[in-house]
Amino acid sequence: MVSAEARGEIERMVAERREEAQRYPQGKPLETGRREWEAASRLQVLPKGARFQPVDAGGVKAEWMEMPHVGRERVFLLLHGGGYNAGSPRTHRKLAALLSRAAHARVLTPEYRLAPEHPFPAAVTDALKTYGWLLDQGIAEENIMVGGDSAGGGLTLSLLLALREARAKLPRAAVLLSAWTDLSASSGSYERHRRLDPSITREGLREAGLMYAGDRHPTDPIISPLFADPSGLPPLLVHVGGDEVMFDDSRIFAERAKIAGVPVTYKVYEGMWHVHHHAAPEVPEALAAINDIAAFIRAQFGE
Numbered sequence: 424m425v426s427a428e429a430r431g432e433i434e435r436m437v438a439e440r441r442e443e444a445q446r447y448p449q450g451k452p453l454e455t456g457r458r459e460w461e462a463a464s465r466l467q468v469l470p471k472g473a474r475f476q477p478v479d480a481g482g483v484k485a486e487w488m489e490m491p492h493v494g495r496e497r498v499f500l501l502l503h504g505g506g507y508n509a510g511s512p513r514t515h516r517k518l519a520a521l522l523s524r525a526a527h528a529r530v531l532t533p534e535y536r537l538a539p540e541h542p543f544p545a546a547v548t549d550a551l552k553t554y555g556w557l558l559d560q561g562i563a564e565e566n567i568m569v570g571g572d573s574a575g576g577g578l579t580l581s582l583l584l585a586l587r588e589a590r591a592k593l594p595r596a597a598v599l600l601s602a603w604t605d606l607s608a609s610s611g612s613y614e615r616h617r618r619l620d621p622s623i624t625r626e627g628l629r630e631a632g633l634m635y636a637g638d639r640h641p642t643d644p645i646i647s648p649l650f651a652d653p654s655g656l657p658p659l660l661v662h663v664g665g666d667e668v669m670f671d672d673s674r675i676f677a678e679r680a681k682i683a684g685v686p687v688t689y690k691v692y693e694g695m696w697h698v699h700h701h702a703a704p705e706v707p708e709a710l711a712a713i714n715d716i717a718a719f720i721r722a723q724f725g726e
Contacts, residue, residue: 483533486534500531502533504572504698505537505574
């Protein structure tokens, strides 16, 4: 049963999508979307006690987020979503604060370079630099978790695959929230859930995927981890909304990772939309998802 709060949020998103279609029949310009998202993020109310500050993370602009009484030796590296062409630490401050409390850790969100100005491999390069900077700060890999929402979830997997291929130190675990693993948007759920998803479309994702891929094909495994060999990756928590068009990006990847011997915890939130986690704590299902992340992380640390 979907909560009243969730139904209200879905209705709001549907109305917003209709209004946007009327205002921008040819699609909202990218720069307009970026500005509106940044402006909206300034109105978000952060959890009490949340503290954030900018930092240069190995040449990559980034932001620390820290909730009260969290351990300083543990870090969650958050790679933000936004289709690889939008988003920033500012748009994800609320999620970062919630994850800081859930992980009992500081959260570092890099402002990785965005497409189309900076197509692949810019985002992966910046994620690698940020992760390497954490290690250089003396933070052990077993005290680092990596995660992200949507494109940030896909980037998390790209980072892990790059580290594995380089035989580098891998983080303790990874958290994937509605991860975008197939930039060609080719799986069946893109059509099956077309009428259910209140927020994203196959057409918009394909356009964003081409922006990011640049000269590479969108199905290149390092760009679209759904087509990569997932063996050797650290334990994964995979969350996905039951109604999102990107549903199969998580489902199929989780299945393939399990077959490859990766410890995978996979959870579907029925009736939920793409990265419904951002609606916590107001929407009960979103708060439940954040609490589930906390339980997963505690288990990884034997707590």
